[in-house]
Amino acid sequence: MAEKIVEEGPVTAEGKEKLRLLTVVRGETLRNRDIYERPPKYELFFPNFVMKELCVGLAFLIIIFMWAYFKDSPLYELSDPAETPSHIKAAWYFVGLQEMLAYFDPYLAGVIIPSMILAGLYLIPFIDPDPVKGIGRFAFKERKFAIGCFLGGVAMWYGLLLVGWFFRGPYWSFYWPWEDHSVVKATEVALWSFPLPAGIAFLVCYGMLVLILPAVIFQNFFFRLGLIRYLITFNLFAVMCFVPIKILLRSAFSVKYILVTPWFNI
Amino acid sequence: MFKPVAKAEAIDPKKIARREAIRKGLFWACWGVFIGFAGILGASIVRFAYPRIVFEPSSIFKAGKPDDYKVGSVALIHGRGVFVIRTEKGFYALSAKCTHLGCQPIWYEDQQVFKCPCHGARFDKEGINFAGPAPLPLPRFHLSLSPDGRLLVDKSTNVGMDFFLEA
Amino acid sequence: MKWVPLGLVRYTVCLGGLSVFFFLLCILTGPFLMLYYVPDVNRAHADVMDIMQVVPFGAFVRNVHRWSACLMIVCVPAHMTRVFLQAAYKPPRQLNWLVGITLLILTYLMCFTGYMLPWDQEAYWGATIGATMAENSPFLGAKGPFSVLPPDKDIHYIMLGGTVLDQPTLSRFFFAHCIAIPGALAGLMGFHFFNIHRAGGMSGPL
Known part of the structure; x- marks a missing residue:
């Protein structure tokens, strides 16, 4: 195919047309929306936006100064490698992770799941099939699945944080917020694991349910995504939904592992 | 604007191909050197962070x-x-x-x-x-x-x- | 970046700018703390005590550092959520989303290495947990599934500078908290802003 030269300059704020070589591309010309046009109604970046930003910053500066004056930041006793305190909590922004770690093997909750979360976040622009829908506004109705998944994940992270912060006492035992922390909780019941065939059956069923069922029910959605994107999306989705399922199994039914293998346990 | 140095039909297509090959070769050679250098730098930083001697209590x-x-x-x-x-x-x-x-x-x-x-x-x-x-x-x-x-x-x-x- | 569509300038759009603001507050207060803080396991905790109780305005400076870090770690994920909900990661802004996620990771690392430095009980056991998590990573850690590296060659060893938490660990975390991560954070932030401009600024259909 012959190379075309696109000779369209962006419309500048003053409205003057500038003709300059943007780029040399093969195939179609750049889409119209890649070259920004001023909308009919607009406001100025400066001062409107910048002033708003500065006002908010100033308000928070006052808040921080008041907060720093009245509330000292915590400092605990000197570290002692010989003794872990019986009541220990991470800084509040890691309590969600700490709570998640209480249900999983360290390699899962400490490495695999955070990596999957970050991989999922990195992949968002590439697994979203629609390049234009909902840009610049809160389009909850048009992007139900995307927004649902994202807010579900955020809610899970902060939900775990709240549980870890308000419902955990000494020795990471579960306490209701009104319970006295000095009352020692009874020893937990012993955990049990699924036997190997049951574990495999459970995971296979779960995989079928999460990976295949949506493709059958929402066929339009499947074809819009394409196979690879669909698989990536729903694998990430499966991992995300697996976390509350395992937490439920562990806390309600005392299940230690779903799958036990000589190399790793899930 | 620019004055043409030579007429278009005077350039030998073989010469163009050779120039193109040299250009591509140089391009990839530059990237190769860059990636190799970055790799060696990264590896040496990692190696640097491994202490040779540690002072730890007896087991x-x-x-x-x-x-x-x-x-x-x-x-x-x-x-x-x-x-x-x-x-x-x-x-x-x-x-x-x-x-x-x-x-x-x-x-x-x-x-x-x-x-x-x-x-x-x-x-x-x-x-x-x-x-x-x-x-x-x-x-x-x-x-x-x-x-x-x-x-x-x-x-x-x-x-x-x-x-x-x-x- | 001279104009933005009408109605876009709402307070949710300020979250990104606020994160930068809190980062700047940390950058401004951090070096003052460094005047009195020495990253030595025998001194670190006492130095922080000094800053809190003896140094004039020391407590105030540390509090501002700590609380603005806290607010930063609220603002950065909130900014990310806003960007997702307004679909601002869609073309042509994919690259900026990737940079943004990296900034999120760096912010969390900043907080993790930061609360290590007072070398109090929370710091010590928090660092133990972090290091053991690294030790449990598959392939790279000595204890994780499919481990191939011995305990003195794995990722945990490089993180602690040994097999137990001690002076090398504190030095490493100090370096990471004061030089490596803030440097990367500042550089990537610059790139993040440049990218807004490059991708058409806020003037494009966000």
Whole structure:
């Protein structure tokens, strides 16, 4: 195919047309929306936006100064490698992770799941099939699945944080917020694991349910995504939904592992 | 604007192809050198961060006389990260490092369990991980009697569940 | 970046700018703390005590540092959520989303290395947990599934500078908290802003 030269300059704020070589591309010309046009109604970046930003910053500066004056930041006793305190909590922004770690093997909750979360976040622009829908506004109705998944994940992270912060006492035992922390909780019941065939059956069923069922029910959605994107999306989705399922199994039914293998346990 | 240096038809297509090949070769050679250099730099930074010498406490140490321990007691050897436990069968030494994420479990005498405060792992007196997230039982360390009649704990040697030092 | 569509300038759009603002507050207060803080396991905790109790305005400076870090770690994920909900990661802004996620990771690392430095109980055991998590990573850690590296060659060893938490660990975390991560954070932030401009600024259909 012959190379075309696109000779369209962006419309500048003053409205003057500038003709300059943007780029040399093969195939179609750049889409119209890649070259920004001023909308009919607009406001100025400066001062409107910048002033708003500065006002908010100033308000928070006052808040921080008041907060720093009245509330000292915590400092605990000197570290002692010989003794872990019986009541220990991470800084509040890691309590969600700490709570998640209480249900999983360290390699899962400490490495695999955070990596999957970050991989999922990195992949968002590439697994979203629609390049234009909902840009610049809160389009909850048009992007139900995307927004649902994202807010579900955020809610899970902060939900775990709240549980870890308000419902955990000494020795990471579960306490209701009104319970006295000095009352020692009874020893937990012993955990049990699924036997190997049951574990495999459970995971296979779960995989079928999460990976295949949506493709059958929402066929339009499947074809819009394409196979690879669909698989990536729903694998990430499966991992995300697996976390509350395992937490439920562990806390309600005392299940230690779903799958036990000589190399790793899930 | 620019004046043409030569007429278009005067350029030999072979020459153009050769120029193009040289240009591509140089392009990839530059990238190769850059990536190679970045790789060597990265590898040397990683290597730099591995210390050659570390100053760490010895893994073998003495833990007092056997008579200092009552039958049925669990004693933490302070600062060594080891529980020495005496039962009717004899002595054994358990690692005081939770197999989950490395905190130090606390012996809870009333309920006869080790409780890890960080993520709620629970171990029984034998070091079995019966509840909480710990993936493995607490390791047992080799115990022996030194010539001067004291307990000698060797943290570098793990032993099985049936290991006891006769009292 | 001279104009933005009408109605876009709402307070949710300020979250990104606020994160930068809190980062700047940390950058401004951090070096003052460095005047009195020495990253030595025998001194660190006492130095922080000094800053809190003896140094004039020391407590105030540390509090501002700490609380603005806290607010930053609220603002950065909130900014990310806003960007997701307004679909601002869609073309042509994919690259900026990737940079943004990297900034999120760096912010969390900044907080993790930061709360290590007072070398108090929370710091010590928090660092133990973090290091053991690294030790449990598959392939790279000595304890994780499919581990291939011995305990003195794995990722945990490089993080601690040994097999136990001690002076090398504190030095490493100090370096990471005061030089490596803030440097990367500042550089990537610059790139993040440049990218807004490059991708058409806020003037494009966000």
